[in-house]
Amino acid sequence: MGKQKQMAQTRNKADGRQKQNDRRNGKGRPQQNNGRRKEQHDAQQDKNQSVDNAEFIFGIHAATEALKGETQINKVWLQSGLQDKTRNELTTLAKKRGLIIQDAPKAKLDELTDGQNHQGVVLSIAAYAYASIDDMFALAAEKDEAPFILILDSIEDPHNLGSILRTADAAGVHGVIIPKRRAVQLTSTVAKTSTGAIEHVPVARVTNLVQTVEKLKERGLWVFGTDMDGTDYRRWDAKGATALIIGNEGKGISPLLKKTVDETLSIPMIGHVQSLNASVAASLLIYQGFNSRNPL
Template identity: 50%
Template sequence: MENTDIIYGVHAVTEALQSAKVNKLYIEENLRGKNVDHIKILAREKKVSLSWTPKAELNKMSENGVHQGVVARVAAFSYADLDEQLNQLKEKTNATLLILDELTDPHNLGSIARTADATGVDAIIIPKHRSVGITPVAVKASTGALQHVPVIRVTNLSQALTKLKAANFWIFGTDMDGTPYDQWNTNGNVALIIGNEGKGIALNLKKQVDEMITIPMVGHVQSLNASVAASVLMYEVFRNRSK
């Protein structure tokens, strides 16, 4: 990965400024409004240089993403380390980890991170290969949540699950046949696997799952979008623990 990344959009850039992660700020020339004023104040406070930039140049920098007239150059995304995260969570008895098995859509990743932040998920685990990473599109879709939820990238998900089991995590998967999610016992440390958008959870990972969870459906479509399914299940864990 290069030493810098591009992020864009008002929320993502604002969060990055507040986290002191912006190296350079670009705002569309002649753009005005409360959001711009707020971003300018943050940039001044954090001593970030600002460049008034033509819209065409911002389109190019964001690869025609919906940048809302605001683009920033930030330090390359720093992935968390699995062993360090498990060490931090070892005293916790109700930790929640989300494992994304080869998701390919950055919008799904960003949306999932947004809900993970809202429901207190401790970290997200993704594989290094055949999977979307933290891209500008994912950061934009997360509306800044990826500044707050640790993302762990591992070479081998199966080995990661073995470590999680050794750290007293229960491993759950999502499947058409399983325990209905409203009967799911979410006590203890929970690690939930969300499968690939088309193939679902890989067979080798299914063998390591302690219990499959299903979301009942009565319509003609037999599967939910990955980010929607993840959100339903994250909120079920959150609901149970908020009682």
Template identity: 50%
Template sequence: MRYEEFTIEGRNAVMEAFRAGKTIDRLFVLDGCQDGPVKSITREAKKHDTIISFVKKERLDQLSQTGKHQGVIAYAAAYEYAEVEDILKAAEEKNEAPFIVLLDSIEDPHNLGAIIRTAHQAGAHGIIIPKRRAVGLTATVARTSAGAINYLPVAKVTNLSATIEELKEKGLWFVCADMDGELMYNVNLKGPIGLVIGSEGEGVGRLVKEKCDYIARIPMYGEVDSLNASVAMGVLAYEIVRQRLS
């Protein structure tokens, strides 16, 4: 299902969006605003586990497209999120070993869009992103994915490490991309797999990395020390494809 409205402004509009069951990725509220309607909106947001940011009026004015935000602006997801179970089901329906991409702290919508596009082409069954410190399914992500967002389920989870643990119990094992790892060609990437990619600046977080079974390194010969996150994901995804075909 496609949502046409991405930025929702004004108290009634935001409240209606929650009541209509729209997925709100983030809510911006005027700092210090404590009146009844705003309290009702923040209560609703907490119920749906929406990230709430209390910001100054200047910030809201900056974000506003209408100039009539009344102290609240919501970012609705451009597309609905899937459940992790939907991703496993997609693999089962194709009679394939699950291949899932997990993203740690990817905040650039162009990167996420490119990752969705490449993951779909590489035969991944879905993508898992965390709720915090990560971009959601925005309109920019949808555009950059070049339509792949319509075919590849994206799930959003509260805790990436806990999700990895749960998926391990279902037979998946995990490899993360990191410069300190073993050369990717020497890592066995066959079978049910989760590929973990971190942000360009920080890479995969320590807690998530500790949950991974293998750490794979992409060979690099340049003077700069990292690849764009979507390119790194593409390189490793196609090594998984190569090993699955061999």
């Protein structure tokens, strides 16, 4: 019995030392504050997301198109002393939609737009709503046209995306597909550069471009991409259901995505510079598609 009692005392001492170590290491503490910490963490996340989702449209053309369209607008900021004609047009459009109109000095609008050229008007809007690929097919059907869809492989410059949207709208493209990651999304800079085209061209975000292309091919689209060794783009016939892939500004189309195309196209160059800005290359290709679909 004496030996058993000694062993029990040894175990109790060991347990006591373990509990002390646990307390030092933060283990075994009461958990009643975990719920409160989680609530605080979730609230901070929500706050961060709200900041991230805050967007502004600025510039006369972009703001006018947004007010005429269906964009969810929270508030209209007009610069004090703005020219009467412009102010009256914007005010009329805003009042038709029951929007709040706020006069503000130029310094305030400079602050909202990070010093960019706002031309005296800024719209506070909800996060941009993206379309679905089905919306693009529906738009083509509504116009009784074969789908013409643009796929952008990791375009990073918002000015390039805005310019491409502007050309896409002018040439009757039925929609633009962009990846959710490693690419520019719809932002106020894109909206400003597009001069309102963002309101008229459906833009869809997808997780995997390769899988998306395969699904488009299943729906009857022929898929074309760009490559230095491709067919001269001037011979491209884009009649019928067509998708065109424009590659990243520096790397072009990713290797896996390039394997999915039915044919590659190239833009001949005879000068010293053997590359074009992504939006310029896209414009040439889009309008070749337009020309072949709408011959004189």
